[in-house]
Amino acid sequence: MIRITILGSGFGALTTVRQLRKRGVDADITIISPTNELLYYPSLIWVPAGLRHGDDLKVSLSNFFRQHKVIWHKGAVQRVVEGGRLVETDTGDVSNDILIVASGGRYIRKLPGIENAVIPCEGVLAAEIIRDRLAQMQGGTIAIGFATNPNELGAVRGGPMFEFLFGLDTLLRRQGRRHKFKLVFFNPSTEPGQRLGPKAVSGLLKQMTSRQIETRLGHKMVRIEPGKVVTEGGEIPADLVLFMPGLTGPAWLEGSELSLSAGGFIQADAACRAEGVSQVYVVGDAGSYPGPDWMAKQAHQADLQAEAVAHTIKDALQGQHTAHDFKSELICIVDTLDAGILVFRDTRRNFALPRLGLFHWMKVQFEAQYLKAYR
Numbered sequence: 325m326i327r328i329t330i331l332g333s334g335f336g337a338l339t340t341v342r343q344l345r346k347r348g349v350d351a352d353i354t355i356i357s358p359t360n361e362l363l364y365y366p367s368l369i370w371v372p373a374g375l376r377h378g379d380d381l382k383v384s385l386s387n388f389f390r391q392h393k394v395i396w397h398k399g400a401v402q403r404v405v406e407g408g409r410l411v412e413t414d415t416g417d418v419s420n421d422i423l424i425v426a427s428g429g430r431y432i433r434k435l436p437g438i439e440n441a442v443i444p445c446e447g448v449l450a451a452e453i454i455r456d457r458l459a460q461m462q463g464g465t466i467a468i469g470f471a472t473n474p475n476e477l478g479a480v481r482g483g484p485m486f487e488f489l490f491g492l493d494t495l496l497r498r499q500g501r502r503h504k505f506k507l508v509f510f511n512p513s514t515e516p517g518q519r520l521g522p523k524a525v526s527g528l529l530k531q532m533t534s535r536q537i538e539t540r541l542g543h544k545m546v547r548i549e550p551g552k553v554v555t556e557g558g559e560i561p562a563d564l565v566l567f568m569p570g571l572t573g574p575a576w577l578e579g580s581e582l583s584l585s586a587g588g589f590i591q592a593d594a595a596c597r598a599e600g601v602s603q604v605y606v607v608g609d610a611g612s613y614p615g616p617d618w619m620a621k622q623a624h625q626a627d628l629q630a631e632a633v634a635h636t637i638k639d640a641l642q643g644q645h646t647a648h649d650f651k652s653e654l655i656c657i658v659d660t661l662d663a664g665i666l667v668f669r670d671t672r673r674n675f676a677l678p679r680l681g682l683f684h685w686m687k688v689q690f691e692a693q694y695l696k697a698y699r
Contacts, residue, residue, distance in 0.1 A: 336608030343634030463504030476587025
């Protein structure tokens with residue numbers, strides 16, 4: 325029996341399992357991850373407003389693993405060696421015939437004083453800290469921004485920061501205390517969110533203007549101190565700082581036998597095959613892929629990569645050595661708590677639809693539909 329090992333239990337990993345089984349791949353599948361739980365990260369934006377609580381976003385994977393005949397190896401990856409055939413973990417080694425890395429990336433914490441900021445998408449605890457801090461504040465300045473990996477500019481997750489920014493503005497207005505707060509958005513780029521397309525960037529900046537959100541754009545960050553953000557263009561006094569740093573690959577890649585990109589990700593081709601090794605694939609944020617400069621690190625793109633990998637593996641096991649390239653596509657709804665802006669981009673089209681209440685409810689319904697497969 326062919327042994328397939330998947331690192332991670334997030335969106336890309338679980339979609340890969342579903343796609344393999346959907347295509348009739350009858351192999352031993354082992355998932356290596358610290359927990360058998362899925363956290364639905366996109367809905368962390370609703371925690372500060374009380375629309376979601378931590379337990380709402382956590383889904384036990386016990387039933388999913390049982391239904392799809394997955395062996396769960398509880399552990400944290402230490403290294404990948406022997407050309408990808410052996411995964412060393414803190415709870416023992418796991419051998420494989422095919423390895424799929426879907427363990428996600430990690431945030432770069434090199435900025436001096438980054439411990440003085442909250443990184444919202446780190447997990448439930450971070451979102452709850454924002455909720456609790458906001459409830460305690462009687463007024464003041466909230467600074468919200470993001471940055472990228474200087475060695476790989478596509479390694480950025482800016483969309484959620486726009487959502488936290490607009491969501492907090494909406495929440496404070498609902499509470500009747502927006503006038504007591506100053507919201508400041510900061511970014512090293514003069515056109516933040518470029519991957520969404522020029523129309524979307526223009527629309528987001530107009531939203532900030534209409535909501536009386538101050539912007540500080542085009543200045544590289546220097547450090548974050550208690551009570552302020554320091555950039556090359558000056559200081560931003562702040563009582564609360566929400567900051568999303570750029571992404572890089574998982575820490576265990578250091579010492580592993582996998583080729584890395586300049587930004588610290590696994591170098592892969594258009595079919596998600598890791599460079600320089602056989603039968604090793606990468607799905608989602610852990611990889612660096614060829615494609616358009618707007619290609620985003622988001623769950624939707626990971627799902628498309630997982631589909632391509634499953635297709636390639638299925639064909640290979642049937643003796644048809646055809647590589648299936650993944651589709652580059654960006655779909656997101658920038659939620660404002662009461663409405664949303666729908667953005668779509670692929671190799672032929674790019675559009676951003678006006679802010680509508682319908683799009684907020686579409687995002688809510690998508691969450692329910694997506695999690696239904698795992699509950």
